Amino acid sequence: MPQDHRTITVSLTADPYPILIGEGLLGRLGSFLIERGFQSGTRVLVVTNPEVQGFHGAEALTGLESSGFVVRTLVLEAGEERKTPATVAAIHDAAFAHRLERSSLIVALGGGVVGDMAGFAAATWLRGIAVVQVPTTLLAMVDAAIGGKTGVNHPGGKNLIGAFHQPKLVLIDPRVLVTLPEREFRAGMAEVIKYAVIGDEQLFNDLEQAAERDPRGALASREAMGPELLQRLLERSAAAKARVVAADEREGGLRAILNYGHTLGHAVENLSGYGTWLHGEAVGLGMIAAGDIAVAMGLWSQADQDRQRRLVAAAGLPMGWPALDPDVVLTALQADKKVRQGKVRFVLPTGVGSVTIRDDVDPATIRAALAVAASNVVFR
Amino acid sequence: MPQDHRTITVSLTADPYPILIGEGLLGRLGSFLIERGFQSGTRVLVVTNPEVQGFHGAEALTGLESSGFVVRTLVLEAGEERKTPATVAAIHDAAFAHRLERSSLIVALGGGVVGDMAGFAAATWLRGIAVVQVPTTLLAMVDAAIGGKTGVNHPGGKNLIGAFHQPKLVLIDPRVLVTLPEREFRAGMAEVIKYAVIGDEQLFNDLEQAAERDPRGALASREAMGPELLQRLLERSAAAKARVVAADEREGGLRAILNYGHTLGHAVENLSGYGTWLHGEAVGLGMIAAGDIAVAMGLWSQADQDRQRRLVAAAGLPMGWPALDPDVVLTALQADKKVRQGKVRFVLPTGVGSVTIRDDVDPATIRAALAVAASNVVFR
Numbered sequence: 001m002p003q004d005h006r007t008i009t010v011s012l013t014a015d016p017y018p019i020l021i022g023e024g025l026l027g028r029l030g031s032f033l034i035e036r037g038f039q040s041g042t043r044v045l046v047v048t049n050p051e052v053q054g055f056h057g058a059e060a061l062t063g064l065e066s067s068g069f070v071v072r073t074l075v076l077e078a079g080e081e082r083k084t085p086a087t088v089a090a091i092h093d094a095a096f097a098h099r100l101e102r103s104s105l106i107v108a109l110g111g112g113v114v115g116d117m118a119g120f121a122a123a124t125w126l127r128g129i130a131v132v133q134v135p136t137t138l139l140a141m142v143d144a145a146i147g148g149k150t151g152v153n154h155p156g157g158k159n160l161i162g163a164f165h166q167p168k169l170v171l172i173d174p175r176v177l178v179t180l181p182e183r184e185f186r187a188g189m190a191e192v193i194k195y196a197v198i199g200d201e202q203l204f205n206d207l208e209q210a211a212e213r214d215p216r217g218a219l220a221s222r223e224a225m226g227p228e229l230l231q232r233l234l235e236r237s238a239a240a241k242a243r244v245v246a247a248d249e250r251e252g253g254l255r256a257i258l259n260y261g262h263t264l265g266h267a268v269e270n271l272s273g274y275g276t277w278l279h280g281e282a283v284g285l286g287m288i289a290a291g292d293i294a295v296a297m298g299l300w301s302q303a304d305q306d307r308q309r310r311l312v313a314a315a316g317l318p319m320g321w322p323a324l325d326p327d328v329v330l331t332a333l334q335a336d337k338k339v340r341q342g343k344v345r346f347v348l349p350t351g352v353g354s355v356t357i358r359d360d361v362d363p364a365t366i367r368a369a370l371a372v373a374a375s376n377v378v379f380r
Numbered sequence: 381m382p383q384d385h386r387t388i389t390v391s392l393t394a395d396p397y398p399i400l401i402g403e404g405l406l407g408r409l410g411s412f413l414i415e416r417g418f419q420s421g422t423r424v425l426v427v428t429n430p431e432v433q434g435f436h437g438a439e440a441l442t443g444l445e446s447s448g449f450v451v452r453t454l455v456l457e458a459g460e461e462r463k464t465p466a467t468v469a470a471i472h473d474a475a476f477a478h479r480l481e482r483s484s485l486i487v488a489l490g491g492g493v494v495g496d497m498a499g500f501a502a503a504t505w506l507r508g509i510a511v512v513q514v515p516t517t518l519l520a521m522v523d524a525a526i527g528g529k530t531g532v533n534h535p536g537g538k539n540l541i542g543a544f545h546q547p548k549l550v551l552i553d554p555r556v557l558v559t560l561p562e563r564e565f566r567a568g569m570a571e572v573i574k575y576a577v578i579g580d581e582q583l584f585n586d587l588e589q590a591a592e593r594d595p596r597g598a599l600a601s602r603e604a605m606g607p608e609l610l611q612r613l614l615e616r617s618a619a620a621k622a623r624v625v626a627a628d629e630r631e632g633g634l635r636a637i638l639n640y641g642h643t644l645g646h647a648v649e650n651l652s653g654y655g656t657w658l659h660g661e662a663v664g665l666g667m668i669a670a671g672d673i674a675v676a677m678g679l680w681s682q683a684d685q686d687r688q689r690r691l692v693a694a695a696g697l698p699m700g701w702p703a704l705d706p707d708v709v710l711t712a713l714q715a716d717k718k719v720r721q722g723k724v725r726f727v728l729p730t731g732v733g734s735v736t737i738r739d740d741v742d743p744a745t746i747r748a749a750l751a752v753a754a755s756n757v758v759f760r
């Protein structure tokens with residue numbers, strides 16, 4: 001078979017797994033599973049949601065059945081508000097009805113919501129059966145599907161209930177992004193830019209080069225960027241995530257750098273009420289604010305901050321947020337999971353491709369960054 | 381501090397943990413946690429049930445608070461019928477209300493039901509926080525609390541929902557058994573005899589020696605056996621379980637030998653309706669039946685089978701079961717989780733202290749063993 005795709009390995013000591021990236025891979029899912037050691041005849045429960053099922057369910061099903069897998073598909077409403085233990089229970093019911101055994105498999109076909117729920121259901125069925133992640137949003141491809149974090153929401157907070165459960169395989173077929181709403185695509189680009197800033201100068205340069213063509217939109221859609229750049233940024237992002245995960249599987253330390261842009265991002269996301277901002281949009285804003293803080297602290301240059309800002313703009317992401325009461329934001333920061341002993345932890349850029357973690361950011365500096373962000377036009 | 385207790389280590393590569401066994405340890409729980417690296421001031425959620433809370437809750441609380449832990453106790457009804465996702469949700473609610481963090485701790489204070497549920501809740505809160513098992517039934521001390529199997533029941537079957545989540549510490553204080561109903565004590569003895577048969581001839585001999593004093597009851601209660609033998613059998617049983625778990629953490633192979641007596645035991649337990657037999661009682665019967673099968677297959681001697689039978693009798697366990705339709709039993713066996721590709725897997729003794737795993741047991745042999753078991757007096 002010609003090498004029509006790239007393989008990136010998540011090098012865990014216990015059970016390393018491949019991330020496959022390439023156009024048209026979805027229809028060959030079954031043969032990749034066979035290569036990975038699953039046997040023809042294995043029972044598979046595909047978990048997906050109505051949109052994704054409508055666009056891509058048939059291809060996934062054919063891709064599995066043509067290799068002899070015994071497939072049942074569970075189609076669930078999978079909005080963030082449905083990411084609950086009740087939905088996990090529905091997946092467990094389907095696992096029981098489809099008589100999944102320890103050697104069986106759950107395939108998560110969808111965005112991060114489907115991936116997190118199906119992954120958690122797999123983690124907790126028969127004390128853990130295999131899961132394969134087939135992400136269909138850009139965000140899930142570059143982030144959620146890789147690294148084994150699974151879970152659902154508790155009334156008290158997002159992702160409070162969950163488990164680490166690494167997938168056996170991640171299959172990324174950029175072609176499924178054809179049907180993804182552009183706003184979702186842009187939100188995913190925020191995480192791509194994140195990987196560039198925290199550790200991949202080459203990726204940053206690639207994105208910058210494309211952005212120069214159209215500073216307001218060259219990175220804002222699959223069409224605008226074209227298949228080569230898309231393939232490249234998927235590879236670089238997946239590799240970045242894989243590296244961090246391999247170095248810190250259980251989020252002991254290094255993995256914290258993945259929270260770049262997320263400290264203020266989360267606060268604003270929460271304060272605005274879920275649904276106002278997409279996660280990636282809030283992260284885009286959070287990165288700009290973190291960049292301003294880093295400039296104020298003398299950690300990185302205004303020139304680099306301007307470069308970052310141009311990338312965020314070229315991805316069509318919002319460049320400013322409504323004026324929020326800074327005291328309210330500071331209080332929200334304190335309530336965040338990333339707080340240790342009352343100190344707010346910020347990931348701050350020190351150059352293109354490098355960051356540092358600081359818990360000594362002066363509240364006044366945070367206020368100033370908030371004021372700058374609020375002074376920008378909000379184009380949503 | 382004088383060495384007034386024994387420590388057995390579960391030698392897992394990733395995170396080995398101690399099992400502490402000794403009279404009066406419960407009141408010193410906090411200091412053992414400090415020794416294990418937990419910090420004074422850590423938030424602790426104790427999960428228990430009304431009986432255990434009534435008898436031992438105060439001592440556990442004092443034991444924790446005197447070392448500076450910040451404790452909240454959740455008292456739950458914890459019958460097998462309450463071992464459900466709904467109860468896990470209640471534990472999660474308490475975890476949230478008590479503001480448990482990644483560094484916090486859940487203490488399971490109770491029998492296997494509490495241990496399995498609290499362990500699973502810990503496994504799935506914030507993607508896994510620490511759990512400490514403080515078993516208060518004999519069965520939980522020698523079996524359920526050690527090895528990291530946690531979970532709850534699904535309407536379709538027992539323990540279908542769960543996770544592997546090893547405790548940070550297992551604290552066994554035989555003194556809490558003073559309040560345990562004797563029938564529960566005897567049920568636990570079945571698992572002790574199991575360890576003796578599958579791998580500990582010395583333990584078998586110790587039990588046998590005691591049994592000679594009173595073949596109908598010397599092993600049937602804490603009082604009858606006395607504290608020295610109790611301490612010894614707790615140590616040997618915990619060590620046996622620890623060895624098997626260390627060799628096969630995720631139940632890939634060796635751990636199957638722990639199912640000695642469980643193949644027919646489970647079938648009879650299920651067919652009689654839950655609640656008719658305690659698990660250990662069914663296991664006692666299952667071991668006798670497995671012994672008969674092994675004799676019939678020429679795997680072990682009638683003399684050894686008689687020795688095993690005497691131990692089961694001395695533990696005051698039922699020695700026979702009602703005549704069940706053998707076809708119904710055989711069908712139930714097929715439905716059991718221990719079936720692989722339609723073959724029923726039996727753990728069969730080949731001597732005192734050794735077993736073999738066989739999936740080629742002739743149905744006629746199983747029928748014969750069932751008939752023998754049914755011909756015995758059922759004294760319940």
Ligand SMILES: NC(=O)c1ccc[n+]([C@@H]2O[C@H](COP(=O)([O-])OP(=O)(O)OC[C@H]3O[C@@H](n4cnc5c(N)ncnc54)[C@H](O)[C@@H]3O)[C@@H](O)[C@H]2O)c1
Nearest residue numbers: 051111112113114136137139140143144149150176179180
């Ligand atoms: N596990 C992790 O490490 C991790 C990391 C980041 C985010 N997450 C989680 O991921 C979730 C967000 O994921 P998301 O951004 O993918 O959102 P999502 O899963 O909600 O999907 C966004 C929308 O896109 C639709 N969609 C998905 N694929 C499509 C396609 N190919 N064509 C058309 N429509 C499609 C979905 O139906 C949905 O309406 C959050 O719950 C977040 O907590 C998890």
Ligand SMILES: NC(=O)c1ccc[n+]([C@@H]2O[C@H](COP(=O)([O-])OP(=O)(O)OC[C@H]3O[C@@H](n4cnc5c(N)ncnc54)[C@H](O)[C@@H]3O)[C@@H](O)[C@H]2O)c1
Nearest residue numbers: 431491492493494516517519520523524529556559560561
């Ligand atoms: N995780 C494992 O590896 C594993 C192994 C074996 C069994 N189990 C599970 O364990 C459960 C059975 O556990 P169990 O036999 O301990 O039963 P249990 O937890 O139901 O306890 C039995 C009864 O004893 C009472 N009790 C407990 N300690 C007491 C004490 N010190 N004084 C007075 N009363 C006390 C309880 O309130 C309960 O009524 C089952 O759900 C089974 O699936 C798990």
Ligand SMILES: [Zn+2]
Nearest residue numbers: 191262279283
């Ligand atoms: Zn993110």
Ligand SMILES: [Zn+2]
Nearest residue numbers: 571642659663
């Ligand atoms: Zn048992």
